[in-house]
Amino acid sequence: GRQPAAVLPPYADGLATRMLLPVERSWERWWLAGLFNWTDDPRLARFEPQQWGIADKPYHLYDAWTGQHSGAASGSVDLGDIPAHGVRLLAVHEHLGRPQLVGSSLHLLGGAVELANETWVDNVLTLTLVCPGQRHGCLAVFVPEPHAYLSVQGADSVERSGDVLLVH
Numbered sequence: 001g002r003q004p005a006a007v008l009p010p011y012a013d014g015l016a017t018r019m020l021l022p023v024e025r026s027w028e029r030w031w032l033a034g035l036f037n038w039t040d041d042p043r044l045a046r047f048e049p050q051q052w053g054i055a056d057k058p059y060h061l062y063d064a065w066t067g068q069h070s071g072a073a074s075g076s077v078d079l080g081d082i083p084a085h086g087v088r089l090l091a092v093h094e095h096l097g098r099p100q101l102v103g104s105s106l107h108l109l110g111g112a113v114e115l116a117n118e119t120w121v122d123n124v125l126t127l128t129l130v131c132p133g134q135r136h137g138c139l140a141v142f143v144p145e146p147h148a149y150l151s152v153q154g155a156d157s158v159e160r161s162g163d164v165l166l167v168h
Helices: none
Strands: 006-011 015-024 029-036 043-047 059-063 069-073 077-082 087-094 100-104 116-122 122-131 139-142 157-163 164-167
Touching: 006 029, 006 043, 029 043, 029 077, 043 087, 059 100, 069 100, 077 087, 087 100, 100 116, 100 122, 116 139
Parallel strands: none
Antiparallel strands: 006 015, 015 029, 029 087, 043 077, 059 069, 059 087, 100 139, 116 122, 139 164, 157 164
């Protein structure tokens, strides 16, 4: 089922500076975290799982706007500046120690809408998408050692960015 995002303090002139949307599916639970800067100046941001009520376990952060990936991370992560009147929209996935989807730019909610299923069977990661209409974007798939990328079916192109494969 769907549930609304929770707004979290601190507040700036009555406006929430953080929102958290838990996403629960049969194969995984993850979160979408929004950090808002309502000021006229850039603001340094850090992500600290405990402040969001997220268990202190290794995790991945994927920024939907910039494509920046942090993970597998522990503790707090420096996010750099949020521009004036800007937002950081982060997908937060627990580190599973195997190839896994850590983000998507196919929809604003980073996998919560377009991902119909994810399975890891016989060392093969299978992602099932439901994307009505034509979409442009990519899936960010974390591939840790000793796993290796061999091939992707149904993709236009694949590029590597550190430990993440960007599947277009």
